[in-house]
Amino acid sequence: MRSIRQELEAKRDALTSAISSSTRATREGDHRREIVKDPLGMASLTHDDEVVAAVVDTRARQLEEIDRALADMDAGRYGICRECGEEIAKARLKILPFATRCVACQARLEQGLGRAA
Numbered sequence: 188m189r190s191i192r193q194e195l196e197a198k199r200d201a202l203t204s205a206i207s208s209s210t211r212a213t214r215e216g217d218h219r220r221e222i223v224k225d226p227l228g229m230a231s232l233t234h235d236d237e238v239v240a241a242v243v244d245t246r247a248r249q250l251e252e253i254d255r256a257l258a259d260m261d262a263g264r265y266g267i268c269r270e271c272g273e274e275i276a277k278a279r280l281k282i283l284p285f286a287t288r289c290v291a292c293q294a295r296l297e298q299g300l301g302r303a304a
Contacts, residue, residue, distance in 0.1 A: 191284050192260055195253050202250045209243045256285040268292050 259265040266275050270292035279286050288296065 191280060192257070195256055195284055199250060199253045199257070202246050202253070206243055206246050206250070209239050209246075252285040255287070259287075270296075 256265060259267075266277075266280055267273070268275055268289040269287045271289060273289055275286055275289045279290060286293070
């Protein structure tokens with residue numbers, strides 16, 4: 188479990204750094220926007236900002252999942268399915284270290300979502 192913790196902590200550090208870098212880039216884009224008066228240039232900058240915002244949002248959600256997994260480790264509930272209370276397979280946790288459901292419960296959830304859509 189120590190290697191999973193180290194992996195999660197490294198991923199958390201990388202995501203935090205990437206979010207910070209993206210935020211700085213957005214601020215630089217705001218400065219460029221003041222300089223650029225060309226409508227097509229403005230559209231391009233706006234599109235770039237929207238892409239950066241989507242990426243930052245995705246990274247922020249991943250960071251929340253990692254923080255939750257680390258909190259679960261500290262609380263002694265890491266690797267326990269939140270639905271059925273059974274142990275999550277080690278192979279699943281190795282591939283998806285922030286998994287909160289076993290394969291069977293995740294499959295039932297995804298099937299339910301598929302029917303609802």
